Amino acid sequence: MTYKSLNDPFNPDLSLRHEAGCTCSRCTADRDTREEGQLPLAAGAAAAGTAPESLIQTETLASEEAVMDRAIESAVVRSVFGHSEISRRSFLGLLGSGTAAALLGSVFPMEAAKAAIKETMSTGKLEKTKLDVGFVPITCATPIIMAHPMGFYERYGLDVSVIKTAGWAVARDKSLSMEYDAAHMLTPMPLAMSMGAGSTAKPFIMPAVENINGQAIVLHNDHKDKRDPRQWKGFKFGVPFEYSMHNFLLRYYVAEHGLDPDTDIQIRVVPPPEMVANLRAGNLDGYLSPDPFNQRAVWEKVGFIHTLTKDIWEGHPCCAFACSQEFAETHPNTYGALLRSIIDATHYSAKPENRKEIAEAIAPKNYLNQPVPVIEQVLTGRFADGLGNVQNVPDRIDFDPFPWHSMGVWILTQMKRWGYIKGDVNYQQIAEEVYVAGETAKVMKELGYEPPAKTYENYTIMGKEFDYTRPEEYINSFAIRRS
Numbered sequence: 360m361t362y363k364s365l366n367d368p369f370n371p372d373l374s375l376r377h378e379a380g381c382t383c384s385r386c387t388a389d390r391d392t393r394e395e396g397q398l399p400l401a402a403g404a405a406a407a408g409t410a411p412e413s414l415i416q417t418e419t420l421a422s423e424e425a426v427m428d429r430a431i432e433s434a435v436v437r438s439v440f441g442h443s444e445i446s447r448r449s450f451l452g453l454l455g456s457g458t459a460a461a462l463l464g465s466v467f468p469m470e471a472a473k474a475a476i477k478e479t480m481s482t483g484k485l486e487k488t489k490l491d492v493g494f495v496p497i498t499c500a501t502p503i504i505m506a507h508p509m510g511f512y513e514r515y516g517l518d519v520s521v522i523k524t525a526g527w528a529v530a531r532d533k534s535l536s537m538e539y540d541a542a543h544m545l546t547p548m549p550l551a552m553s554m555g556a557g558s559t560a561k562p563f564i565m566p567a568v569e570n571i572n573g574q575a576i577v578l579h580n581d582h583k584d585k586r587d588p589r590q591w592k593g594f595k596f597g598v599p600f601e602y603s604m605h606n607f608l609l610r611y612y613v614a615e616h617g618l619d620p621d622t623d624i625q626i627r628v629v630p631p632p633e634m635v636a637n638l639r640a641g642n643l644d645g646y647l648s649p650d651p652f653n654q655r656a657v658w659e660k661v662g663f664i665h666t667l668t669k670d671i672w673e674g675h676p677c678c679a680f681a682c683s684q685e686f687a688e689t690h691p692n693t694y695g696a697l698l699r700s701i702i703d704a705t706h707y708s709a710k711p712e713n714r715k716e717i718a719e720a721i722a723p724k725n726y727l728n729q730p731v732p733v734i735e736q737v738l739t740g741r742f743a744d745g746l747g748n749v750q751n752v753p754d755r756i757d758f759d760p761f762p763w764h765s766m767g768v769w770i771l772t773q774m775k776r777w778g779y780i781k782g783d784v785n786y787q788q789i790a791e792e793v794y795v796a797g798e799t800a801k802v803m804k805e806l807g808y809e810p811p812a813k814t815y816e817n818y819t820i821m822g823k824e825f826d827y828t829r830p831e832e833y834i835n836s837f838a839i840r841r842s
Contacts, residue, residue: 367429368436369460371451375433376444376508376720434514435467443716444509485516486690490697493524493533493542495599496727497631497649498737499570499678500543501717502758504727506704508720514703515696523725526630527600534683535561540690541682541697543569546762547602547770549681549793556780557602562684565762566795566802567701569678573737573756574605574668575653576612578645579638583663583746588616597629597637597646604677607773608668609647614839615821620777621841638662649677650737650756651729656745658733663745667755672820674757676766698802701760706808708758714738760803762794765815765827772830778841786830 366373440447451459463469494500504521506512512519522539524530531548533539535558549563550556578585585591591613598605610620620626629637634652637643639661646652647668656662668675680701687694707713718734721727727734736742740755767790774780791814800810818825825833834840 368433369456371448483692485693487693489518490540493539502704504721511700511704544681545603546676546679551602565679565681567680567760568676572669576665577662594644595625597643605647651733705758705760764790767794768827776840
């Protein structure tokens with residue numbers, strides 16, 4: 360086995376990160392697959408750069424036990440340095456590998472830890488270790504993506520291929536066919552897939568939200584004088600998928616300004632990587648899109664940020680980590696290890712001090728294929744808005760894994776409001792079957808994080824209260840609706 364993240368963690372000359380040019384066996388085997396759907400962005404490729412030779416070496420470990428020992432050592436060392444490659448290599452370079460290992464060994468019982476972890480894992484042996492997890496190349500997928508180059512999957516004994524996917528329809532279909540073991544999805548998708556809305560019905564579960572906030576409405580530069588949505592009649596907007604928060608938030612936003620989203624404007628499904636090109640070509644007047652494509656429009660001087668979606672609904676959910684119920688039931692220990700990896704990575708992503716390092720880690724072409732400064736502006740919240748201002752909004756995007764049942768109920772009300780589902784809907788039952796908050800809370804506690812004490816709460820969205828106990832009354836309170 361030659362997984363880069365399993366290099367000697369005490370060697371400052373060896374990188375533990377899967378970055379551009381990584382030559383470990385997994386990355387080499389997956390490279391052709393990952394190149395499918397990549398954007399030909401010269402700036403992004405340049406940002407990725409070429410890793411120095413000293414950073415792309417890999418070691419070969421002879422046995423599964425050696426792999427496990429190295430994974431545990433790596434996890435301990437990574438934790439000491441907060442998963443920062445820069446800090447680890449700098450410190451070890453100054454102190455020396457042997458001295459650093461001895462120093463850590465004097466305060467941490469490494470061998471005892473290895474024995475204890477192996478014993479624990481032997482009682483819950485992973486049914487499957489090689490997994491394929493799909494992702495769409497947007498910053499919402501940060502925890503799923505960065506868990507690969509920064510070693511969070513290996514930490515739990517998993518060999519995960521993160522596979523770049525062109526769009527949400529492909530992610531849905533490959534998930535339904537079980538080509539993907541799990542996938543990055545939009546929070547409405549597992550609800551829709553479980554109900555058979557837009558696809559064949561198959562039970563899916565969503566144990567983790569990936570990001571909250573993190574989207575924006577972008578308009579073409581020609582519309583800088585049309586900041587009042589009532590001026591948008593006849594506009595053509597892009598959203599990434601019908602069953603998306605983007606579609607439901609855009610519909611909500613324009614309807615609150617008196618426009619019917621089905622008759623006063625056009626809403627088209629456009630894959631996120633194609634948003635900027637369509638804006639530039641005049642095929643779209645604007646879009647409500649995932650980042651980094653909102654910031655990318657500003658970077659390319661094509662569009663400007665009209666509003667962040669956090670200003671529509673502060674703390675709204677967006678993307679998620681999901682898998683079929685069949686996968687979770689057939690591979691319970693593997694599912695548990697995967698969920699631990701995701702929750703750990705999500706909490707790591709939530710810390711502002713880690714955002715610049717993450718931006719660098721996910722920028723290469725096998726992940727987002729975008730310039731580092733564009734991703735940094737999204738993740739740090741200090742960004743140019745295309746209107747001549749530099750804004751400082753640290754929670755422009757945030758990361759919180761807890762799948763609130765009340766978020767699921769709200770999404771279902773919008774699916775009913777706009778005619779995506781019809782008839783009687785048992786809102787809370789569906790939300791509780793798909794958004795498995797109990798499992799999430801259990802794993803969060805196990806890993807030392809504090810889950811919320813409840814799974815439901817009310818929200819205020821553009822000044823209007825959503826009461827999760829009265830979903831039908833909420834739908835009927837809107838003047839513009841299809842049901």
